[in-house]
Amino acid sequence: MARVVGRPIKPGADLLLNDDEKPAYIRLHDIGRERRSRPLQEFLNDIGGLMLSAEAPAVASFVAGKVLQRLLKTGKVRPEGGSLPGAPEGLDDAIGHLAKSGRKYEAIASQFQSLADQLLWRRGRSGPFASLNFGDTHSHAVLVGPGGMEERADLRVGVIYMDRYTRFPDHVQTQPRAFILLSPGEIRLGDSEWFSAAIGTVFANDAGQSFAIRCTARPLLAVWCQVEPER
Numbered sequence: 001m002a003r004v005v006g007r008p009i010k011p012g013a014d015l016l017l018n019d020d021e022k023p024a025y026i027r028l029h030d031i032g033r034e035r036r037s038r039p040l041q042e043f044l045n046d047i048g049g050l051m052l053s054a055e056a057p058a059v060a061s062f063v064a065g066k067v068l069q070r071l072l073k074t075g076k077v078r079p080e081g082g083s084l085p086g087a088p089e090g091l092d093d094a095i096g097h098l099a100k101s102g103r104k105y106e107a108i109a110s111q112f113q114s115l116a117d118q119l120l121w122r123r124g125r126s127g128p129f130a131s132l133n134f135g136d137t138h139s140h141a142v143l144v145g146p147g148g149m150e151e152r153a154d155l156r157v158g159v160i161y162m163d164r165y166t167r168f169p170d171h172v173q174t175q176p177r178a179f180i181l182l183s184p185g186e187i188r189l190g191d192s193e194w195f196s197a198a199i200g201t202v203f204a205n206d207a208g209q210s211f212a213i214r215c216t217a218r219p220l221l222a223v224w225c226q227v228e229p230e231r
Contacts, residue, residue, distance in 0.1 A: 015127055015171040016140060016158060016224070034077045040149060043111035044071055044157065047223055050104075051180055051202050060204035063178035067155050067225040075144065075152030080118060087116040088139045088161050094221040098182050101199045108182070112159075118149055119159070127169030129212070137163035145228070157225045160213075167214035175226045177211075178204045182221040188212040 036044075048071075050056070051064035095116070099109035119141035126134045138161065142148035145156030162168065181201045188194045190209045197203070205211045213220070 014174040015125055015169055016160070016173075016177075034074050036074045036077065036150065039111050039114045040143065043108065043115060044068075044144070046104075046108050046111065047180060050200060051178060051225075053202075056202040057204060059176075059206075060178040060202045063176050063204055063227070064202075064225055066227050067157065067178075070155050070227070071144065071157075075150040078118075078149050078151060085121050087119070087121060088163075090163050090219045091116055091161055091221070094161065094183050094219040097218060098199065098221065105182070105199065112182075115143070115149070119143065120147055121161075124168070127171055129167065130169035131165070131167045134166065134169065137166040138168065143223075153228060155225065155227050157223065160220065160222045160224065162213075162215055162220040164219055165216060166220065168212060170210050170212045172210050173205055173207055175229065176204065176207050177224050177226040178202070179222055179224045182223060183215065184218055185220045185222065186214050186216070 048064060048068045052061050052068070056064075092113075095109050095113050098105050098112075121139040121141045123135055124138035124140060131137060140158060140160045143157045143159060144150040145152060145158070148157070160168070179202065181197050181199055184196070184198055185201075186194050186196050187203065189203070189205050189211060194212075194214075213222070
């Protein structure tokens with residue numbers, strides 16, 4: 001996979017927001033003029049349903065609900081085709097495991113499989129307590145938002161992929177963010193202890209709070225979303 005080289009990391013940077021150039025923000029009155037692709041719409045619908053379920057924490061559902069409300073209108077859809085860095089090598093393994101994890105995940109796995117090669121996958125920047133080989137074992141992409149398949153300035157829906165036995169660097173998030181795991185993983189929010197989480201676990205992390213995530217014998221796949229600050 002080709003590597004996208006970015007600027008040096010700044011102290012306190014939110015490491016999921018490593019935009020390498022100023023996003024081409026679209027004008028507000030252009031929102032809602034285009035039609036979203038069926039696989040992306042179905043994926044957002046199904047992920048949204050899980051994040052708003054009765055089992056999801058209230059804070060995570062609150063963040064996801066605000067994102068989903070804005071997703072009722074479509075941003076600027078990037079045309080298919082063109083040359084993009086390929087998806088991470090181990091991604092098929094993570095998607096295959098997801099597809100075998102229950103009927104409700106089969107469709108999500110199939111939808112994401114069809115979207116993966118259309119995403120701009122970026123290598124993560126390292127930071128405190130990250131795996132030694134983090135630059136080669138982590139990638140993330142934006143589905144909807146700056147630099148995503150659907151370009152817009154008001155929200156982000158992103159995806160994280162990590163190879164087996166990878167630890168994401170500790171970092172402080174700039175906005176309240178909701179997550180759903182599509183693989184097993186281990187999480188630490190703020191000063192809490194690490195906890196193990198299964199596929200389908202939904203959680204949130206508040207602005208200004210540190211966040212850490214890692215995986216062991218299986219690759220990690222997670223989706224996250226947030227509302228962008230007004231500019």
